[in-house]
Amino acid sequence: MARVLTSIVLLLATAAPPPRQSVAFIVSAHGHTRDRSSADIRRIFLGQISRWEDGHRISLVMRPTATPEGQIFLQRLIRMSEIDYAHYWIGAVFRGEASSAPRVIDSRDLAIKVVAENGDAIGFILEGEALPESVVVITVDGKLPSDAEYPIAH
Amino acid sequence: MKNALFFAAAFCSAVALHAQSANDGRSPSPIRYGIFADVVFADSTLTDRRELQSGEADFYAFRRFSDRWSIFGEIFAKHASDTLQEEAAHGGELNLERLYLAYDPSDRFRLEMGQIHTGIIRWNEREHRGRFLQTPIDVPTIANREEQGGAWPLHYVGLWSYGRMPGSLGVQYGAGIGETRGAKLGEIQPPTFDDVTPAGLLSLSVSPDALTGFDLGAAAYAGRIPAPGNVMRERDVTVFTSFVRGPVELRAELAEMRHAQVKGDRRFLSRGWYALGSWRLRGRWQVLRPYLLLDHLTIAPAESYLSAVHDQNAWAAGVRWDARKWLAVKSDFRAQLSPELRREHLVRLQLAVSF
Numbered sequence: 001m002a003r004v005l006t007s008i009v010l011l012l013a014t015a016a017p018p019p020r021q022s023v024a025f026i027v028s029a030h031g032h033t034r035d036r037s038s039a040d041i042r043r044i045f046l047g048q049i050s051r052w053e054d055g056h057r058i059s060l061v062m063r064p065t066a067t068p069e070g071q072i073f074l075q076r077l078i079r080m081s082e083i084d085y086a087h088y089w090i091g092a093v094f095r096g097e098a099s100s101a102p103r104v105i106d107s108r109d110l111a112i113k114v115v116a117e118n119g120d121a122i123g124f125i126l127e128g129e130a131l132p133e134s135v136v137v138i139t140v141d142g143k144l145p146s147d148a149e150y151p152i153a154h
Numbered sequence: 155m156k157n158a159l160f161f162a163a164a165f166c167s168a169v170a171l172h173a174q175s176a177n178d179g180r181s182p183s184p185i186r187y188g189i190f191a192d193v194v195f196a197d198s199t200l201t202d203r204r205e206l207q208s209g210e211a212d213f214y215a216f217r218r219f220s221d222r223w224s225i226f227g228e229i230f231a232k233h234a235s236d237t238l239q240e241e242a243a244h245g246g247e248l249n250l251e252r253l254y255l256a257y258d259p260s261d262r263f264r265l266e267m268g269q270i271h272t273g274i275i276r277w278n279e280r281e282h283r284g285r286f287l288q289t290p291i292d293v294p295t296i297a298n299r300e301e302q303g304g305a306w307p308l309h310y311v312g313l314w315s316y317g318r319m320p321g322s323l324g325v326q327y328g329a330g331i332g333e334t335r336g337a338k339l340g341e342i343q344p345p346t347f348d349d350v351t352p353a354g355l356l357s358l359s360v361s362p363d364a365l366t367g368f369d370l371g372a373a374a375y376a377g378r379i380p381a382p383g384n385v386m387r388e389r390d391v392t393v394f395t396s397f398v399r400g401p402v403e404l405r406a407e408l409a410e411m412r413h414a415q416v417k418g419d420r421r422f423l424s425r426g427w428y429a430l431g432s433w434r435l436r437g438r439w440q441v442l443r444p445y446l447l448l449d450h451l452t453i454a455p456a457e458s459y460l461s462a463v464h465d466q467n468a469w470a471a472g473v474r475w476d477a478r479k480w481l482a483v484k485s486d487f488r489a490q491l492s493p494e495l496r497r498e499h500l501v502r503l504q505l506a507v508s509f
Contacts, residue, residue, distance in 0.1 A: 039322065039363035048318060050261055057221060079366055079399045081434055083441065083476045090508055091287045093186060095279075096226040096256060096266075099218045100186065 022145035022153035023072045024127040026112065026135045030119045032056070035139040038151045042077050044122065046088065047098040052120065060102035061114050061123030069126040076152045127153075187215040190284035192506035194291060200498040207502070208234045212251070212284055222259050228252040232302070249301065251309075262317040269342065270314045272355050273328050274375040276394035276407050277428070278308050286506040289403060289443055289474050291484050294428035295451040295466040296409045300340035303493075305424060305453065305463045306390065306411060307335045307375065309342045310353060324361035326371070330354065334377035334388075339462055353377030359394075367399030378416070381459060385416040401434040403443075413457060422454035426466075432474070443474040449490075464493050472502075482506045 025041060027033060032052040036044075043049040044058055051057055063070050065082040078085055089101035105111040108125055115123040116134035127145035131137065143150040189211060196207040214228040228251040254268030273279050277288075277297040285293070298304030312332015319325040334353035335341065359371025375390040394407040406429040413422040432445035451466040472486025484504040492498045 037363070039366070042366070043324075048261070055260065081401070081440055083479070084434065086479050087287060090188070091284070093216065094188065094190075094214060094284055094287070096216060096224070096254075099216065099224065 020153055021068055021072060022127040022150050023069045023077070023124050024137045024145040025122060025124045025140060025152075026115050026131065026137055027122050028116050028119045029134050029136055031122070031136070032119070033122075033138055034136065035142060038077065038140050041122075041140060041152075042079075045073075045078060045102065047092045050098065056120045059118050059121040061111055061121050062102040062104045063108070063111060063124060063126075064104055064106060067126070069124060072126075072152060072154055073124055076154060185215055185217045187213070189213045189509050190286045190506070192285045192504055194502055194504045196500050196502045198498055198500045200492055200496060208232065210285065214252075222257055224256045224258070226252060226254055226256060230299075234302075247301065249299075254314075260317070262319060264316055266314045267312075269309060269311050270330070270332075272307055272310050272332075272353075272375060273314065273316075273330065273357050274355060274373050274390050274392055275306050275308060275409060276371070276373070276392065276396075277405070284508065285504070286482055286508040289432045289445050290430065290447045290470060290472065291486055291502055291504045292447065292449070292470060292488070294407070294426075294430075294447070294449050295468070296407065296426035296428065300335075300342075303463050305339075305426070305451070305460050306409060307353070307377065307388070310335065311342060312353075314355075316357075322363040324363060326359045326361070328355070328357040328373070335379060337379065337381045339459060351378050351380055353388075367402075368395075368397050370395045379413065379459060384418075384458075386413045386459065387416060388413055401436065403430070403432040403434075403445075405430040413454070413459065422457040422460075424452060424454045424457070424460065426451035441476045443476070444472070445474065445486075446471050464491065464495060466491055480508050 025036070032054060040049060045060060049058070063073075065071065065074055065085065074080060074082060074085060080088065089098070092098040093100065103114070105114060111123050111125060112131065112135055115121045116132065127137070137145060141151055145153065191209075191211040193209045194207045195204070197204045209232070211231045212228065214226070216224065216226045218224040229248065230251040231248045250269060252269055252271065254266045254270050256264060256266045258264040271278055275297045277294055285291070296304075296306055297308070300308060310332035312330060314328065314330035316326065316328035319327070331352055331354050334351045353376065355373065355375045357371060357373035359369055361369045371394055373392045373394075375388070377388045379386045379388055389412045390410065392407060392409040396405040398404070406427070408427040409425070411424045414420070427450050429448045430445065432443050434440055434443045447470045449466060449468040449470070453460050453463050453465055468488060468490035470486045470488035472484060475483045477483050484506065486502055488500045488502060490498055490500070
């Protein structure tokens, strides 16, 4: 009986869902925004909102779509496949709506550094690790990435 | 026409140089350019020939001179086989697709000046000429270029402003004015000092935040066709919608074109529509996107201005394979009306690239 119970407990433990992962959107500490709706952030990363409220052009910084944060970003926010998102940006430049696609940076630290140094930039990383004071995590729909109701997570 | 293009190019260059000299301190971006190209191989039940049906190349270049000023140019070349019966394309054609100077101080207002798209057909606004970007092999018939048997006025020389209003409804507007189309189908008239016949266009669409990926809108075009001895008023209206989210792509558009004689009582109504549905597969098959396209056009009987355009009632079922980020291979089965209005079945293969 004890063996059976132990087996059930082990099964339940191994079947537990993986830990929740969130994408944190970061801007420079001197940046323009501290809170945005998820719809706004989607439009920003589709180039449909291309300027901050003060008129400065938004600079987009991305992590590769193959990373965990890239996958969550595509599935939970953009809602496109990697191929469709790449084609979307080719089309946006072709239509004259955008001058270039988002800058994709392989290194997490470099992505943070680029955002920190550019007051007009916005980027994203996987939430959890400590960040330097030169960048801040913005709230999305009023929620922080650590909140249970944060929308860009899985 | 060549003179007009020369003056348009000179005007754009002069304003661009001014914009560059009045730069706000940010360095201008480098020239960005790209090319779309495709070839279509077809096996038709009518021609009984397997052949290279068409080949297209679309070259574009874009440069931002300052934070607010940019210039965009696009040239389109096409070669078509005899069986396509596009006379303009036999042996190859080369056209200026777009050339404009853009001023965009904000997302709410952007102004384009030069040869631009009228925006009356949404497909043309979204995909332009790059067949690499679109899911199916074909452009729907209502979005065909004027020179290739298209009926709607897709280009004009003039001004076009558009913008996106803030808010959860995602309202986008467009308004334009330019020279109306020419006496012959496919003729894009530049405005001249002694003869200006304006055409106007308005469009409005919404893409609400609450329904991610959904878009609904309408556009209206008004102009005159200065056919000698038979000037006609033109009133076109289009309604379009799309839903693109996750693996799903649904697009539909209904367009009506009304022509009425100014000195006479004859009226003509032409109508066309298309519906496209596609689905990106999942997992290891996600490079595949099967699709179905329905394509219909009814041209007003006895309208001489559109005599080169024929009715269409077609459907195509196929699959797009994104072999590389820059290469799409598409294959389909298509049933359509030939220019002689005979039923025709085709099996086709398209290679489309983007660089």
